[in-house]
Amino acid sequence: MVVGCGSLGNELLKDLVLLGVEHLVLVDFDRVEMDNLSRTVLFTPDDVGRYKVDAARDRLRQMNARLEVETICADIIHDVGLGLIAEMDLVVACVDSRWTRFMINRHCMRTGRVWVDGGITQAEGSVRVFGAQVANCYACNLGGKKLTELQRRLSCSQTIRRMEEMGHVPTGLIPAAVVGAVMARQVMDLLNGSPSLQGHMYSFDADTLLGHKVLFQAFDDDCVEHDVWTPIRHCTLTSESTISEAIEQCNTLWLRDDCFVDYLIDRKDDTRHQMMCAGRMVVERMDMMPALRGRLTSDFYQHEYHVVDADFPYPMLTLQQLGIPSGDILQTAQGFYQLRNED
Template sequence: MSEALRIDPLASEGRFSRFELIGWWDQRRLANAKALVIGAGALGNEIIKNLALLGIGQILVVDFDKIEHSNLSRSVLYRERDCGRRKADAAAERAKEIYPQLRIEPLHANVVYDLGLGPYRWADVILGGLDNREARVAINRAAAKVGKPWIDGAIERLDGVARVFDPAVGPCYECTMSEIDWKMLEARRSCALLTRAEMETGKVPTTPTTSSVVAGIQVQEAVKMLHGLETLSGQGFVFDGTYHQSYVVNYTRLDECPSHEAIEPVVELPWSVAATRAGELLARAAADLGPGAILEFNHDLLATLTCPACDQSWAHLASLGKVTERDAVCPKCGAPSAPGMYHTLAADSPLAERTLAELGVPAWDVIGARIGERQMHYEFAGDRAELLGSLLREESPA
């Protein structure tokens, strides 16, 4: 191990000088790195804290929840006065106190339907600190589409697991899901595929010590990934906190799993989803691919709701995941309504006159277009400034 160290007894100690004693360490590489952290709960707090201590240059924190008293015993970045605040806001604020040179931006958004593919394409490393399968599937599919690995963490009681998924070369998160996992995921939806608002995410029993262990491994894998070193790709580090045993498991790639193909090619457009009508994008796609090109969205979108009892339909434009059973109750008779969904859009659709945001497309997303086997994808980079904010300033020094 001594050969891997660079020790100069005359050198003055800077903030990161102890890290730089590691032979392969490149602090400038970390200072220029962009991290997407999804989830600012117990795991997310530890991930963000570790990234700040390590001098990671830019962090985008995504979370849609608010701080409760129960978060205070498991989240190092929150204080009692923060209760009721958005988690992403408070986490970003405290991370800056740890490392004032850190550039960190909070984003209050639901990863399932509010987060487009743009932030995934922007990031050098993607870390998940989540507590439910639906959100993990959303991250897994997005990471696969942009062709990037991601680092997952999960905790329960005194146990946990940290794992790295790279769908381009190995198994992805969905490859590890059992039949029971899929059934539990389906239970979050009604027969009409609408979200069950009354079905809250289960409260996961855990401790801050378990979070520290798992998040520590996640961030260590991120550092290795940023340096081009070998990681736990396709593997999981399993921590048994009861007996303090740990071991590595290997996952198997499923040939029939659909979540492994990256989208390409991608063209950056200086457009915003709020200011672009679907018809305008269809016209661009027709110019690039030929007449008859259709749009393909990353989420199932909702166009109408229909009451079977009243035999009446009404427009309801949104991402399907954002609409609950309660939202879909017929205003006339109170019966549950059925959603009219779509995943593609052609030029002759009346929805072509609507903006992409009105249809339910999240800001800074990537939308595909296809005609036959030929395809193109368009990134709405005009939304980048809205989401990244301070992260668009020029690179900070190492």
């Protein structure tokens, strides 16, 4: 699974396909923009406006007609089922936000996956490998203040994507090419059982052209991110099942990494505004409501649920309506249940 089809993702994907990888899942929610074309080997002017995952798939298939590519136009943070991630040989991240990496790390720890991380700026780049099997954790390496800041946002925040969008870093062609190639090599090594970067970070300096391999490993016993979701049981539920069907099977359900918001209350005059959506959707929802458009989320008290049980007042909603994606793994009082895929 390759998460992120920007300039680094383009380089990595091109290399993986040239090296003979024939089964890929691409995850990205962005569309190709004109500005991207000077930094992306897979996109052409005809692709402007298309989803990056679709444009990348089509171009990669021209390179190898046998290539099997599944595309997921979604945000890896909340919208990709953990059951799908659990099926992957490897997860590779070509993303540009700390928050996204933090969440990929969490998903991969829960599902027991190893993941390769690549990051670039205009002047430098780095490659790292994380996972319980290689005793390296992204959160443990963050440490201290950065980790606290990320965990503070975890409970239920809808402003993260906007903040991240504002913080895009310009990237360089050379770091993308070098880091993409090193990542591809790492992927091949890991698939072949010989992780050459284990315990190290590769870093590249585009000014001096020097590459370094430095010690880089942290895996603290008390880190809460190392929670492994196992054993995973299969069940007859899908994301289209109702809450009442789910509660019947699994008694109590914890919403992973987000909450369900049924209404907001205006702090000024106590007016109630119905939301009925996942916490991450609240801002978008407010934008669609003329009375709330342009208002700040801090103007409102948010009524939310993190746990769903027999007392949940909306038993006829579907799991999807709570924000649970297709093929996800439910964390319940009876253990971990993997949802069936609808198709």
